[in-house]
Amino acid sequence: MVFIFDLDGVIVFTDRFHYLAWKRIADEMGIYFDEKINNRLRGVSRMESLAIILERYTGKALSEQEKTELAEQKNAVYRSFLEKMTPSDVPGEVRDTLQKLRAGGCKLAIGSSSKNTKFILERVGLADFFDAVSDGTNISRSKPDPEVFLKAAEFLREKPEDCYVVEDAYAGIEAAKAGGMRAIGIGEAASCEKADIAISSFSELLGLIA
Ligand code: BG6
Ligand code: MG
Numbered sequence: 001m002v003f004i005f006d007l008d009g010v011i012v013f014t015d016r017f018h019y020l021a022w023k024r025i026a027d028e029m030g031i032y033f034d035e036k037i038n039n040r041l042r043g044v045s046r047m048e049s050l051a052i053i054l055e056r057y058t059g060k061a062l063s064e065q066e067k068t069e070l071a072e073q074k075n076a077v078y079r080s081f082l083e084k085m086t087p088s089d090v091p092g093e094v095r096d097t098l099q100k101l102r103a104g105g106c107k108l109a110i111g112s113s114s115k116n117t118k119f120i121l122e123r124v125g126l127a128d129f130f131d132a133v134s135d136g137t138n139i140s141r142s143k144p145d146p147e148v149f150l151k152a153a154e155f156l157r158e159k160p161e162d163c164y165v166v167e168d169a170y171a172g173i174e175a176a177k178a179g180g181m182r183a184i185g186i187g188e189a190a191s192c193e194k195a196d197i198a199i200s201s202f203s204e205l206l207g208l209i210a
Contacts, residue, residue, distance in 0.1 A: 009168035043169035045142035146179030
């Protein structure tokens, strides 16, 4: 079987870092921002995330240059959290399941909108683990567009219809379906109607290859 995993919220739990980094920027600018708004940022690119946060901005119009600087500031704060990550930030259940899927002959890839993907994989000791990594650096459209997953399938030389995508974001489930793949929802995305399969814990994936 072929699995393409989202990274943030599936393999590692960096959502909190995204939240804290955006929260700092929003607070500095006097923009209301909470965990509910943060949920809308899942799977969405950095600049699109900023656009969502700026929906509540009422100050003077910002130039594209100023928006780029805000996104860079957010990323610098986010990277300061990522720098502290270690292999222990991958839950034992996730690491164990990935190893068992690999031992069971599965092909495993990452499909993430994040431009920090390779840095995160290095920090947590998974830089050389996956058969392919498709991320924010090789796409021009982020989820719910299927590009990141279609690229992962292409890197693996597999047909989209043979791939199972594991996602925690609604935008990611939509991307998988738009790409003709099967979508497995976990976390928040387990309740997404478009998901073909819902799981409540990562190790349930082993049931699919049994
Ligand atoms: C996704 C996250 O994985 O990556 C989003 O779910 C984030 O919240 C996106 O905005 C882009 O991340 P980065 O690391 O390129 O800013
Ligand atoms: Mg995610």
